[in-house]
Amino acid sequence: MSIHMQAYEGTADLRRIAHLVQTFPDGNLHVVDLPYRLSSWAFDYPENVGLWEDEAGQLLAWAVLQTPFWAVDYAMHPSASDHGMLPEILAWARTRAQVIRDQPNGRPLWFVHVRADQTPQQRDLEQGGFRCIEHDGDAPWSGLYLTRVGNVPAPQPPLPDSFTIRPLGGEGEVAAYVDLHRSVFGSPNMTVAWRTRTLQPHL
Numbered sequence: 001m002s003i004h005m006q007a008y009e010g011t012a013d014l015r016r017i018a019h020l021v022q023t024f025p026d027g028n029l030h031v032v033d034l035p036y037r038l039s040s041w042a043f044d045y046p047e048n049v050g051l052w053e054d055e056a057g058q059l060l061a062w063a064v065l066q067t068p069f070w071a072v073d074y075a076m077h078p079s080a081s082d083h084g085m086l087p088e089i090l091a092w093a094r095t096r097a098q099v100i101r102d103q104p105n106g107r108p109l110w111f112v113h114v115r116a117d118q119t120p121q122q123r124d125l126e127q128g129g130f131r132c133i134e135h136d137g138d139a140p141w142s143g144l145y146l147t148r149v150g151n152v153p154a155p156q157p158p159l160p161d162s163f164t165i166r167p168l169g170g171e172g173e174v175a176a177y178v179d180l181h182r183s184v185f186g187s188p189n190m191t192v193a194w195r196t197r198t199l200q201p202h203l
Contacts, residue, residue, distance in 0.1 A: 001083060003060060005092075008049035014038055016051075016059045021075045028075050029113045029145070037073060039197035042066045045105050050092050052085065063089045065096055067105045068189040072112045086121060090128040113143065171196055 018034060025031045042064055043049060052061040063074035072093045076085050093110070100106035112130060114121050122132065148154075159165065168177060174195045181190040 001079065002055045003052050003080065003083070003085070004055075006051040006053050008043075008046040008051055010046070013049075013051060014043070017062045017075070020059055020062065020077060024075070024078060027078070027081065027118070029115065029143075030073060036198055037066065037069070039194055040066060040068050041191055041194050042068060042105070045100075048096055048100065048105065050089065050096075052080065052088075061085050061089060063093055065093060065100070065105070065110070067107060068194075070107050070109065070111055072110050074112075081120075084124075086124040087128060090124065090130075094129070115145070168199070171199060174199075 018038060021028050021031060021034055028034075030037055045065075045067075048065040048067075050061075050063045051059060054060055059077070060080040061074065061076040063072060066073045072090075074086075074089050074093075076089075090112075097106070097110055101108070111133075112125055114125060126132070157165075168174070174192055178190050178192050178195055181195075182188055
């Protein structure tokens, strides 16, 4: 199988990226939150998005340096995974990370999310210079992944008196949402453009 890199070209490629994950969700950790992550301003830097295609133009893998999350997001078609695609993705990500290290969208270190049962990916990551932080006292976060049957109504959470839960009131509340998000998380990563894109049905 012949695989080559292709430049990222915007919305049409975002749809292809989303389609790959939606078609093969089992190996990916970001499925439900994928539209949110694909709306981030990381995609404003197309040089930090990698696409890998076969000779017929089918998307087999993609990766992005997700600066807001300090993470390398990626997904692969099962055939690309079987052909050992992850080391190539990681090599590309390391190169790009070094190039942008001192730029506004650079970071001093990057994380890659992997499940405990994804042994081949863990091996490739360790061989690529990453280290497991699952039991590291300095780890900035950990993840707990749960599953739930989708057609069963969710129980209503108890709320304090006078509190209600409602959806965001459209673009008119985006600026206030961004201000609150930045205050709560102590980070300027959330932007009006990012939150606005999450409201648009582009994926």
